[in-house]
Amino acid sequence: MTRKRRRLHVALLGLLSLGTATALVLTAFEDNLVFFVSPTKIAEEGLEPDRYVRIGGLVEEGSVQQLEGNRVLFRVTDLAHAIPVTYDGILPDLFREGQGVVAQGSIGADGEIFVAREVLARHDENYMPAEVAEALQASGQWRPESGQPPPR
Numbered sequence: 737m738t739r740k741r742r743r744l745h746v747a748l749l750g751l752l753s754l755g756t757a758t759a760l761v762l763t764a765f766e767d768n769l770v771f772f773v774s775p776t777k778i779a780e781e782g783l784e785p786d787r788y789v790r791i792g793g794l795v796e797e798g799s800v801q802q803l804e805g806n807r808v809l810f811r812v813t814d815l816a817h818a819i820p821v822t823y824d825g826i827l828p829d830l831f832r833e834g835q836g837v838v839a840q841g842s843i844g845a846d847g848e849i850f851v852a853r854e855v856l857a858r859h860d861e862n863y864m865p866a867e868v869a870e871a872l873q874a875s876g877q878w879r880p881e882s883g884q885p886p887p888r
Contacts, residue, residue, distance in 0.1 A: 772789070772792060774792070774817075775819040778817070780817075784843075785843050787843070790840050792814075792838040792839070793836070794836055794837070806824055806826055807822065807823070808823050808824075819850050820848065820850065821839050821852050822844075823841075823852040827857075828857040831857040835857060839854070841854070
């Protein structure tokens with residue numbers, strides 16, 4: 737084998753190794769990537785079951801129902817559409833109707849109810865997750881430039 741051919745083999749082996757490493761890193765990122773989806777987008781476009789996403793908005797007034805054990809059913813709205821959410825666990829202390837919330841999980845097998853694995857509530861009256869604020873702005877329900885707080 738000539739010196740030139742040996743260098744070519746080493747270069748090809750290096751490129752193959754680099755490609756394999758890149759594929760492994762991208763696969764790991766894909767598993768940890770969580771996208772934000774608003775209730776309006778879910779209502780209009782749907783969401784494939786078992787796709788892990790974040791939904792956010794306001795907890796709809798009068799929608800919180802305590803089921804058996806720690807299981808809770810409530811609705812998250814962006815004031816244009818609402819989606820029912822079920823969560824089995826202890827809710828954050830700041831969770832209440834009319835407050836901002838972000839839930840991470842996926843649509844259940846029925847395609848109707850969002851099954852949350854984690855629920856996050858805002859920590860004071862001045863904070864709202866950026867994704868939730870953008871969804872409210874897109875629905876025309878909140879305009880931060882007017883100085884008005886988001887609707888409750």
